[in-house]
Amino acid sequence: xxxxxxxxxxxxxxxxxxxxxxxxVNTVQIQKTKREFEGDLTAVTFPFVKISKKxxxxxxxxxxxxxxxxxxxxxxxxTVKGFLNISIKHSIWIEILxxxxxxxxxxxxxxxxxxxxMMIEYSSPNTNKPLHLGHIRNNLLGFSIAKIQQxxxxxxxxxxxxxxxxxxxxxxxxxxQLFGNGETPESAAVKGDHLVGKYxxxxxxxxxxQINELINKGLSEEEAKKTAPLIIxxxxxxxxxxxxxxxxxxxxxxMNGWVxxxxxxxxxxxxxxxxxxxxxxxxxxxxxxxxxxxxxxxxFYRRTDGSVWANLSGDGLEEKLLLRADGTxxxxxxxxxxxxxRYADFPxxxxxxxxxxxxxxxxxxxxxxxxxxxxxxxxSLVHFSYGMxxxxxxxxxxxxxxxxxxxxxxxxxxxxxxxxxxELGKMDGLNExxxxxxxxxxxxxxxxxxxLKVDPKKNMLFNPKESIDFNGxxxxxxxxxxxxxxxxxxxASQQNIDFGNVNxxxxxxxxxxxxxxxxxxxxxxxxxxxKEFSPALIANYIYDLAKEYNQFYHDxxxxxxxxxxxxxxxxxxxxxxxxxxxxxxxxxxIEAPERM
RNA sequence: GCCCUUGUAGUUCAAUGGAUAGAACGGAAGUUUCCUAAACUUUAGAUUCGGGUUCGAUUCCCGGCAAGGGUACCA
Numbered sequence: 088x089x090x091x092x093x094x095x096x097x098x099x100x101x102x103x104x105x106x107x108x109x110x111x112v113n114t115v116q117i118q119k120t121k122r123e124f125e126g127d128l129t130a131v132t133f134p135f136v137k138i139s140k141k142x143x144x145x146x147x148x149x150x151x152x153x154x155x156x157x158x159x160x161x162x163x164x165x166t167v168k169g170f171l172n173i174s175i176k177h178s179i180w181i182e183i184l185x186x187x188x189x190x191x192x193x194x195x196x197x198x199x200x201x202x203x204x205m206m207i208e209y210s211s212p213n214t215n216k217p218l219h220l221g222h223i224r225n226n227l228l229g230f231s232i233a234k235i236q237q238x239x240x241x242x243x244x245x246x247x248x249x250x251x252x253x254x255x256x257x258x259x260x261x262x263x264q265l266f267g268n269g270e271t272p273e274s275a276a277v278k279g280d281h282l283v284g285k286y287x288x289x290x291x292x293x294x295x296x297q298i299n300e301l302i303n304k305g306l307s308e309e310e311a312k313k314t315a316p317l318i319i320x321x322x323x324x325x326x327x328x329x330x331x332x333x334x335x336x337x338x339x340x341x342m343n344g345w346v347x348x349x350x351x352x353x354x355x356x357x358x359x360x361x362x363x364x365x366x367x368x369x370x371x372x373x374x375x376x377x378x379x380x381x382x383x384x385x386x387f388y389r390r391t392d393g394s395v396w397a398n399l400s401g402d403g404l405e406e407k408l409l410l411r412a413d414g415t416x417x418x419x420x421x422x423x424x425x426x427x428x429r430y431a432d433f434p435x436x437x438x439x440x441x442x443x444x445x446x447x448x449x450x451x452x453x454x455x456x457x458x459x460x461x462x463x464x465x466x467s468l469v470h471f472s473y474g475m476x477x478x479x480x481x482x483x484x485x486x487x488x489x490x491x492x493x494x495x496x497x498x499x500x501x502x503x504x505x506x507x508x509x510e511l512g513k514m515d516g517l518n519e520x521x522x523x524x525x526x527x528x529x530x531x532x533x534x535x536x537x538x539l540k541v542d543p544k545k546n547m548l549f550n551p552k553e554s555i556d557f558n559g560x561x562x563x564x565x566x567x568x569x570x571x572x573x574x575x576x577x578x579a580s581q582q583n584i585d586f587g588n589v590n591x592x593x594x595x596x597x598x599x600x601x602x603x604x605x606x607x608x609x610x611x612x613x614x615x616x617x618k619e620f621s622p623a624l625i626a627n628y629i630y631d632l633a634k635e636y637n638q639f640y641h642d643x644x645x646x647x648x649x650x651x652x653x654x655x656x657x658x659x660x661x662x663x664x665x666x667x668x669x670x671x672x673x674x675x676x677i678e679a680p681e682r683m
Numbered sequence: 684g685c686c687c688u689u690g691u692a693g694u695u696c697a698a699u700g701g702a703u704a705g706a707a708c709g710g711a712a713g714u715u716u717c718c719u720a721a722a723c724u725u726u727a728g729a730u731u732c733g734g735g736u737u738c739g740a741u742u743c744c745c746g747g748c749a750a751g752g753g754u755a756c757c758a
Contacts, residue, residue: 559707
């Protein structure tokens with residue numbers, strides 16, 4: 088039952104009856120009544136003064152009188168300026184609550200057998216260094232969006248495109264060959280991705296030394312960068328790799344293997360996963376073939392120097408390079424190849440790319456190119472563009488050592504959660520394993536919520552010191568609320584209270600109604616979050632719910648309530664707040680612990 | 684230069700064109716014989732500037748200012 092729709096219909100009916108004018112239901116604006124006014128739902132009457140030819144207040148009065156006289160679910164009304172505040176009968180709220188209570192998957196839609204398939208690409212790391220804070224935002228958003236789309240009835244395939252080839256990989260490989268002394272993740276006792284990243288950094292500093300030496304010998308900076316022995320060697324290595332040199336290929340496989348093992352560990356800690364992983368070492372070849380096809384079909388053209396281009400000026404864009412003069416592929420080429428493979432592997436009807444906003448232009452161009460090449464979903468691809476994560480010192484820069492490493496950050500959050508919980512005495516009587524498990528859940532909850540609560544399209548500021556907070560609008564606050572409700576419910580079941588249904592005659596007050604209204608909103612919030620690809624909507628909603636419940640919790644003595652009906656009402660509300668919070672947390676990929 | 688995005692309390696974030704712009708952190712003052720005090724209560728404090736559309740604009744449109752990103756052989 089949709090109470091807002093019922094009220095909107097009733098108001099439309101009132102307008103027709105009173106002023107003899109037909110009004111479509113969706114022109115009636117219904118909103119939740121503000122706390123400081125009496126009533127449950129509010130209809131805005133300003134838009135109807137043209138029809139009624141009366142003042143907003145008088146129009147509201149007349150509609151209100153009609154509603155009370157003709158609609159049995161409406162108990163009362165009052166008007167304030169152009170706002171008609173309507174009170175719904177108590178029994179209706181109880182009915183709604185019972186309805187929510189009997190629905191275990193409230194707010195979620197089950198995908199049908201023939202549901203359309205949405206493919207969501209996220210993460211997409213390079214294999215020359217470990218994941219950092221920016222990747223964390225990407226991974227959390229991608230994973231959560233997949234969950235939210237599933238909740239809206241889509242069939243979802245999560246995919247990852249790993250950039251496992253190119254000059255940057257060769258830099259790490261070369262530095263390892265020259266300075267590594269055969270070091271392995273086992274011998275050095277570090278994660279594979281961190282080890283490879285270390286050699287990437289070594290390459291960069293050695294390369295810089297060579298550049299400076301050359302500049303001192305009189306070369307310009309530009310010349311020095313191009314002619315330094317290390318960069319020449321790296322380029323040679325890339326060429327050898329492309330030509331299938333056995334030794335180089337083997338080294339490449341080994342070092343990438345180290346990185347994958349490291350990534351796997353980080354993904355596991357973050358709780359994200361993929362249904363299908365693609366590698367650019369496979370897809371760039373397909374991309375080249377597709378570009379050749381486009382060339383043969385006259386979609387693209389070749390310049391005299393041999394480079395291949397697409398003219399996108401007809402679509403408001405510019406010319407775009409697809410193959411270099413030497414025939415090697417560029418970023419765009421690989422993305423076209425990846426798309427082709429995906430289209431062959433899955434019946435994709437909607438493609439979503441979770442990629443940072445610095446690539447907005449790239450994806451505009453990709454949409455047009457895929458469309459020209461005949462991919463049905465090309466035009467409608469969604470570039471889910473999110474803002475960058477900035478640090479108090481500014482942008483993260485690997486060269487300047489201002490990158491926040493993903494593994495370090497996760498460990499730090501968990502460690503802080505543990506220390507804070509110990510200080511508060513939360514861990515008394517628990518064994519080591521239980522302590523670590525709760526610390527893990529809470530630490531990760533804090534990190535995930537902190538990142539997901541922000542509107543994805545905005546740049547966000549991440550202060551490592553201040554972010555590790557467990558008070559206020561944070562994940563742990565919501566987790567705590569959940570755990571506390573669960574504790575109440577455990578005690579209630581020990582008392583053998585049956586709170587399956589609430590008696591329709593019980594009187595409820597404003598706070599209870601407000602919580603029921605919040606619960607009722609959940610469905611709309613999930614639908615809206617799906618439409619806007621915004622986990623932040625759900626994050627802010629469950630925070631509101633938790634905050635509201637905490638006040639409720641302090642105002643009433645739920646288990647000691649004298650009247651049985653009232654006790655059951657408050658238990659059922661508690662139960663459904665917990666249920667909804669848990670569902671919301673699940674959509675964000677955050678765990679909601681039973682106790683903490 | 685051109686294109687895109689963003690400007691809200693000291694700070695980090697909210698607000699389908701609707702009522703007195705909400706929270707949290709930080710600041711000030713309180714609450715624990717009571718189901719988990721990682722909680723609750725009280726208090727001070729904000730829409731970048733100038734126009735326009737509208738009964739009504741943080742929201743939509745135009746212009747200025749500021750920040751970030753992109754700008755064709757980097758990914």
